[in-house]
Amino acid sequence: MALPTPNLDDRRFQQLVDEAKRYVQQRAPEWTDHNVSDPGVTLIETFAQMVDQLVYRLNRVPEKNYLAFLDLLGVRLFPPAAARADVTFWLSAAQAETVLLPSGTEVATARSETGDAVVFGTTEDLPIVPCELKSLVTISAAGEQANRTKDLDVGRDVPCFQAEPAVGDAMLFGLSNAVPRCVVAVRLDSQVEGIGVDPRQPPLAWESWDGMRWTECAVFDDATGGLNRPGEVLLHVPAGHSPSVVAGVQAGWLRCRVVEPVEDQPFYSESPTVRVAEAFTIGGITRVEHAETITDAPLGVSEGVAGQHFRLDRAPVLTDGEPVVVQVSVGEGWQDWGVVEHFGESAPTDRHVTLDATNGEFGFPPAVRAPDGSLTAFGAVPPKGAQIRVPTYRTGGGRAGNVARGAISVLRSSVPYISSVDNREAASGGVDGETVAEAKVRAPNQLRVQERAVTADDYEQIARQAAPAAARIRCLPAGQEPGAARVLVVPDVVADSGDQLRFEQLVPTEQLLATIAARLDERRLLGTRLIVEPPFFQGITVVARIRSARPDLNPVRHDALAALYHYLNPLRGGIDETGWPFGRPVQLGEVFAVLQRVPGADLVDEVRLFPADPITGQRGSPVDRVDLAAHALVFSHQHQVMVQPAGEVTG
Numbered sequence: 001m002a003l004p005t006p007n008l009d010d011r012r013f014q015q016l017v018d019e020a021k022r023y024v025q026q027r028a029p030e031w032t033d034h035n036v037s038d039p040g041v042t043l044i045e046t047f048a049q050m051v052d053q054l055v056y057r058l059n060r061v062p063e064k065n066y067l068a069f070l071d072l073l074g075v076r077l078f079p080p081a082a083a084r085a086d087v088t089f090w091l092s093a094a095q096a097e098t099v100l101l102p103s104g105t106e107v108a109t110a111r112s113e114t115g116d117a118v119v120f121g122t123t124e125d126l127p128i129v130p131c132e133l134k135s136l137v138t139i140s141a142a143g144e145q146a147n148r149t150k151d152l153d154v155g156r157d158v159p160c161f162q163a164e165p166a167v168g169d170a171m172l173f174g175l176s177n178a179v180p181r182c183v184v185a186v187r188l189d190s191q192v193e194g195i196g197v198d199p200r201q202p203p204l205a206w207e208s209w210d211g212m213r214w215t216e217c218a219v220f221d222d223a224t225g226g227l228n229r230p231g232e233v234l235l236h237v238p239a240g241h242s243p244s245v246v247a248g249v250q251a252g253w254l255r256c257r258v259v260e261p262v263e264d265q266p267f268y269s270e271s272p273t274v275r276v277a278e279a280f281t282i283g284g285i286t287r288v289e290h291a292e293t294i295t296d297a298p299l300g301v302s303e304g305v306a307g308q309h310f311r312l313d314r315a316p317v318l319t320d321g322e323p324v325v326v327q328v329s330v331g332e333g334w335q336d337w338g339v340v341e342h343f344g345e346s347a348p349t350d351r352h353v354t355l356d357a358t359n360g361e362f363g364f365p366p367a368v369r370a371p372d373g374s375l376t377a378f379g380a381v382p383p384k385g386a387q388i389r390v391p392t393y394r395t396g397g398g399r400a401g402n403v404a405r406g407a408i409s410v411l412r413s414s415v416p417y418i419s420s421v422d423n424r425e426a427a428s429g430g431v432d433g434e435t436v437a438e439a440k441v442r443a444p445n446q447l448r449v450q451e452r453a454v455t456a457d458d459y460e461q462i463a464r465q466a467a468p469a470a471a472r473i474r475c476l477p478a479g480q481e482p483g484a485a486r487v488l489v490v491p492d493v494v495a496d497s498g499d500q501l502r503f504e505q506l507v508p509t510e511q512l513l514a515t516i517a518a519r520l521d522e523r524r525l526l527g528t529r530l531i532v533e534p535p536f537f538q539g540i541t542v543v544a545r546i547r548s549a550r551p552d553l554n555p556v557r558h559d560a561l562a563a564l565y566h567y568l569n570p571l572r573g574g575i576d577e578t579g580w581p582f583g584r585p586v587q588l589g590e591v592f593a594v595l596q597r598v599p600g601a602d603l604v605d606e607v608r609l610f611p612a613d614p615i616t617g618q619r620g621s622p623v624d625r626v627d628l629a630a631h632a633l634v635f636s637h638q639h640q641v642m643v644q645p646a647g648e649v650t651g
Contacts, residue, residue, distance in 0.1 A: 009055045011052075011055060012052060013048050013049060013052040016048035016051050016052060017044055017045055017048045020044045020047070020048065021034050021041075021044065024040075024044075063436045066436050066439075066440065067436065070436075070439055070440075070443055073443055073447065075439060075442070075443045075446060076356055076357075076358065077358040077433060077434045077435075077436070077439050078358070078433065078434040078465075078468060079316040079317060079318060079319055079357035079358050079397070079433050079434075080316055080318065080396075080397035080398045080430075080431055080432055080433040081318065081320045081397050081429055081430060081431040081468055081469055082289045082290045082291040082318055082320065082321075082394065082396060082397040082398075082401060082429065082430060083120075083289065083290040083397070083398075083399075083400075083401025083402050083403070083427040083428060083429050083430030084123075084287055084288065084289045084290075084427060084428065084429050085120070085287070085288055085403075085408060085423045085425065085426070085427035085428070086285050086286070086287055086288075086423065086424065086425065087107055087120070087122075087285065087286065087287075087288045087408055087421055087422070087423050088183060088236075088283055088284070088285050088421065088422055088423070088424065089101060089126065089128070089283055089284050089285075089286070089411075089415075089418050089421050090183075090282065090283040090418070090419050090420045090421070090422075091128065091281070091282050091283055091417050091418065091419065092417055092418070092419035093417075094130065094185075094280040094281060094282060095128070095130055095281075095417055096130055097130065098127050098128065098129050098130065099127070099128040099284075099415075099416070099417050099418070100125060100126070100127050100128075101122060101125065101126040101127075101128070101284070101286065101415055101418070102122075102125055103121075103122055103123060103124050103125050104121050104122060104293060104413075105121065105122045105126075105413045105415060106119055106120070106121050106411075106412035106413045107119075107120050107121075107122075107288060107408050107410060107411055107412060107413075107421050108120065108408065108410045108412050109403055109407045109408055109409065109410065110407075110409055110410055117410065118290060118400055118401055118403055118407075119290070119292075119412065120288035120289060120290050120401070120408060120427070121288060121289065121291065121292065121293065122286050122287070122288050123286070123287050123288065123289055124286065124287070126181060126284050126285075126286040127284075128182055128281060128283065128284040129177050129178070129179045129180075129182060129281060130177065130280070130281050131175040131176050131177045131179050131182075131184065131252065131279060131280060131281050132175070132176045132278070132279060132280060133173060133174070133175065133176075133277055133278055133279040134149075134174045134175060134176045134249070134251045135147065135149045135172075135173075135174030135247070135249045135251055136148045136149050136152055136158065136171070136172070136173060136174070136274075136277055137149075137171075137172040137174065137246060137247045137249070138158070138159070138160065138161070138169075138170070138171050138172070139169070139170045139171075139172060140161075140162050140166070140168075140169055141162070141166040141167060141168030141169050141258075145247050147247050147248075147249070152274070152275075152276070152277055155275060155276075156275070157190065157273040157274070157275050158273060158274045158275070159271045159272075159273050160227055160256070160271055160272050160273065160274055161258060161268070161271040161272075162271060163270070163271055164269075164270070164271075165258050165267075165268035165270075165271050166258065167203075167258055167259060167260050168257070168258065169257070169258045169271075170255045170256065170257040170258070171255065171256045171274075172246060172247075172253055172254070172255045173186060173253070173254045173255070173256075173277070173279055174246065174249050174251030174252070174253055175251055175252040175253070175254065175279055176251065176252070177243070177252055178241045178242050178243045178252035179237050179241060179252060179281055180237060180238065180239045180240065180241040180242070181237065181238075181239050181284055181285055181286060182236075182237050182281050182283065182284045182285075183220065183234060183235065183236055183237075183281065183282055183283035183284060183285065184234075184235050184237055184254070184279055184280070184281055184282070185232045185233070185234055185235075185279065185280055185281075185282050186232065186233045186235065186254070186277070186278070186279050187231075187232045187276075187277070187278040187279070187280075188224055188227065188230065188231065188232075188233070188274050188276065188277055189230040189274070189275055189276035189277075190227070190229075190230065190272060190273045190274050190275050190276075195268070195269050195270040196266055196267060196268050196269035196270065197226050197228070197266050197267065197268050198226075198265070198266045199225025199226050199228045199229075200225070201226075201265055202222075202225070202226020202227070202228075203226075203258060203259050203260070203261040203265060203267055203268070204226055204227070204256055204257065204258060204259065205256075205257050205259045206219055206233065206235050206254065206255070206256055206257075207254070207255050207257060208235075208237050208238055208240075208241045208252075208253065208254050208255075209241070209242075209244050209246070209252075209253040209254075209255070210238065210240030210241055210242055211240070211242040211244055214255065214257075215238045215240060215241075216238075217235040217236055217237055217238065217254065218235070218236040219233065219234070219235060219236075220234035220235070220236060220424075221233070221234045222234075226272075227256070227272035227274070228272065233256075234282070235254065236285055237254070254279075288408070288423075289394075289401075290396055290397060290398070290400070290401025290427065290430055291318055291394040291395065291396040291397055292394065292395055292396050293392060293393075293394050294312075294314060294390075294392065294393055294394070294395060295391065295392045296389060296390075296391060296392075297312055297313070297314075297389060297390045297393065298387070298388075298389050299311075299312065299326070299362060299388040299389055299390060300388055301385060301386070301387060301388065302328070302364075302381075302382035302383060302384060302385065302386040302387075302388055303384060304381065304382070304383055304384025304385070305381065306364070306365060306366050306367035306377065306381050307363070307364065307365070307366040307367065308363075308364045308381075308382075309361055309362065309363050309364070310361070310362050310364075310388060311359060311360055311361045311362070312360035312361075312362075312390065312393075313360075314360065314395050315357075315358065315359055315360030315361075315395065316357055316358050316359070316360060316395060316397070316433055317355065317357040317360050317393050317394070317395060318357070318393075318394040318395060318396065318397050319355075319357050320429075321394060323338070323339060324339050324355060324390065324393050325337070325338065325339070325390070325391060326339070326353050326362055326388065326389075326390055327388070327389050327390070327391055328351075328382045328383075328386050328387070328388055329386050329387040329388075329389075330383075330386070334389075334391075335351065336351070337351040337352065337353050338351065338352060338353070339352075339353055339354065339355045339362075340352045340353070340354060341354070342354065343365050343366065343378040343379055344378075346365055346378045346379040347379075348376075348377040348378070348379065348380065349380055350365075350379050350380060351379070351380050352365060352379045352380075353365075358433055358434070360395075362390075364379070364381065364382065365377060365378045365379025365380065365381065366378055366379075367381075397430060397431070397432075397433075398430055398431070398432045398433070399430045399431060399432050400430065401427055401429075401430035402426065402427055402428055402429075402430045402492070402493075402494045403423075403426065403427050403494065404426050404494050404495070404496050404497075405423055405424055405425050405426045405496055406422055406423065406424075406496075407423065407426075407427075408421060408422065408423040408427070409421060409422055425505075426493060426494040426495075426496070426505070427494070428469070428491060428492065428493055428494065429469040429492075430469075431468045431469050431492075445457075445461050446461070451523055452523050452525075453485075453520055453523045453524045453525070453528075454525060456475040456476070456485070457475075458523075459475040459485055459487055459520060459524075460473050460474065460475050460487075462519055462520055462523055463475075463487055463489070463516045463519070463520060463532075465519070466515055466516050466518075466519035466520070467489070467512055467515050467516050469491065469492055469512065470489050470490065470491055470492065470508070470512065470516070471490050471491060471492035471493070471571050471579070472488075472489075472490040472570070472571065472579050473487065473488065473489055473490075473516075474487070474488045474535070474582050474631075475487050475488075476488065476582075476630055476631055478529065478531050481529065483525075483527055483528050483529065484528070484529040484530075484531065485524070485528060485529070485530055485531070486531045486533070486631065487516065487520065487530070487531065487532045487533075488533065488534065488535040488582070488631055489508045489512065489513060489516060489532060489533070489534060490506060490508070490534065490535065490570060490571065490579075490633070491505075491506065491507075491508045491509070491512060492571070493505040493506065493571070498562050498565060498566070499562065499565040499566040499569050499572065499573075499636075500565045500636070501565075501569070501570075501571070501635070501636070503537065503614040503615065503635060503637075506534070506537060506570065506635070507534055508534050513532050513533065516532050517530065517532040520532070535570075535582065535631050535632060535633050536629060536631055536632040536633075537570065537614055537632070537633055537634070537635040538611065538626065538628050538632050538633070538634055538635065539611065539612035539613055539614040539619070539634075539635050539636075539637035540568050540586055540609070540610070540611065540612060540626060540634050540635065540636060540637060541609075541610040541611075541612040541619050541637050541638055541639060541640070542564050542568070542591055542607065542608070542609060542610075542636075542639045542640070542641075543607070543608045543610065543639075543640045543641075544560065544564075544591075544595055544604065544606065544607045544608070544639075544640070544641045544642070545604075545605040545606040545607075545641075545642045545643075545644065546560060546595060546598075546601045546602075546603065546604055546605060546641060546642070546643045546644070547601075547602055547603040547605055547643075547644050547645070547646045548600045548601060548602050548643050548644075548645070548646060549600075549602050549645070549646040550600045553643040553644075553645070554643075555600065556598065556599075556600040556601060556643045557641050557642075557643045559598050559599060559600070560595055560598045560601060560641045560643070561639055561641050563594050563595065563597070563598050564591070564594065564595070564636060564639045564641070565636045565639065567590075567591075567594045568580065568586065568634050568635075568636040569634075569636065570633040570634060570635060573634070579633075580633050580634045582628075582630060582631065582632065582633060583628050583629060583630040583631070583632060584628060585625055585626060585627045585628055586609065586625070586626045586628070586634055587624065587625045588607060588609050588623075588624045588625065591607055591609060592604055592607055595607065595641075601643075602646050603646065605644075608622040609622060609623055609624065609625075609626060610622055610623070611623065611626050612637040612638070614635050614637050617637070617638070619637075
């Protein structure tokens, strides 16, 4: 439960009026007219109204006092966290020289009529390195290599793979430079198609060599349809790309490899050929965050006494990146002081400070007087007159930075040769700072847990503190094994449109899982086995037919689909709209009820419920109820709604 709110005076307006009238009877018995028409009663009611407002204000203990109380309990407000996203910077044309995007380059969302633009900044320098095709090598599945560069130079058709392609055949492109974190266009032209494959899903994988292994490249677009026609393949080259020697040639290598086809996927019956091949850099990808970096922020001048406090001009301080450092001037240089959680383990010579990230306040070590009158220092004290500063810190953050994919489209900083920007995935990780009301709810739980994980609630509470960017956390027993805890983590994501999520968005990052596992591992009981993983997602497909009397049926269909995606949502679905409960079955009747509440849906004619696999897209037979395991959540997968006029009769 939350900390109780004190009620210093529980009297209200009518009670104050009645009490005043009783005093009138005692002090002025000759006053007998106590009706509302009497001017004296009017004065009593006026003062009672003023006193009632004063009592109300008295009972509202200021947040400053609450914060002081919470600080005595060792509870401080959590600062916000910054949203992050990978942004692609597109060149206006291929350049002959490297284009450098410095750290701090600003991009933003488009400003709307209802809100300001959300600004992001790059977190590191991004060199967009030019390249060109230097060599072309083919390697068969058996390991036979052939350098085809000269054949290209004279305009011959070069087979990409063996005459009868096999899994493992590859075509390697040697670039003049390694292009880590760049977008490379591979332009191909040929007169012979690769026969047998489906151009929409060719059995190919594009990879880059990082000096030790081949790493998969993300394919932005494949206009060749799996080497079936002239066009360009746009590749995102991973950060580890480095020059290496293959077939006696030093280059930055990319390869197109034939992979094992999945079920029902067509395979090559004949090798495609290439007559013209080119490669050039057309962009780069880097990480941006919804935060602003402040450098050389002054804190003040030391008085040379223990227990000093200094506050930054701009708060809060984001703590989800590099540790913040305070610097104290010593002679002509600066001395670093590290941030610690408390001074309990600090020696008299340790250069330590504490940080209240929400307020941006730094505290220097105190000195405590012992019973014998001596002073014990819990850290060093900056000399009197020393300048104090913070060399660099980040401020900003919040949920406003969790924007949908494609929303970051404005280049605020002027960078030559950059034509546009976009984010292929939604920004995530933004969390608002904790409010006093939320801290009052958390404080009793934190005092009860005392930094040790025993019960399921303990695991969930500590995991939420370790990763506030997680949308949902649930702790369950790990099967029948005694002393094993399974912590299920669902990240907070932004849908591309409405509540329609993509399955890959719900997979937590390795960093998020590792952060939670590390915090829980320090606080679990000895002998407890810990598993931190995402839940199992049970795909649900609803096929429905609705009748409507409205002249335009498209809005009814749109609203019906939106209602299904909203209700069957692992993050914000369910009856209370806080996320579908873990293990709760999906029943046909409640789907009927959801559709019947859609405006314009006069009759829900038919509803079918299918369990589905969100990865393969396959769905089972129609059922009346889909049961979920205790560690499972629902996932809406390709709902279908047909809306017919109310008077139409179907056979």
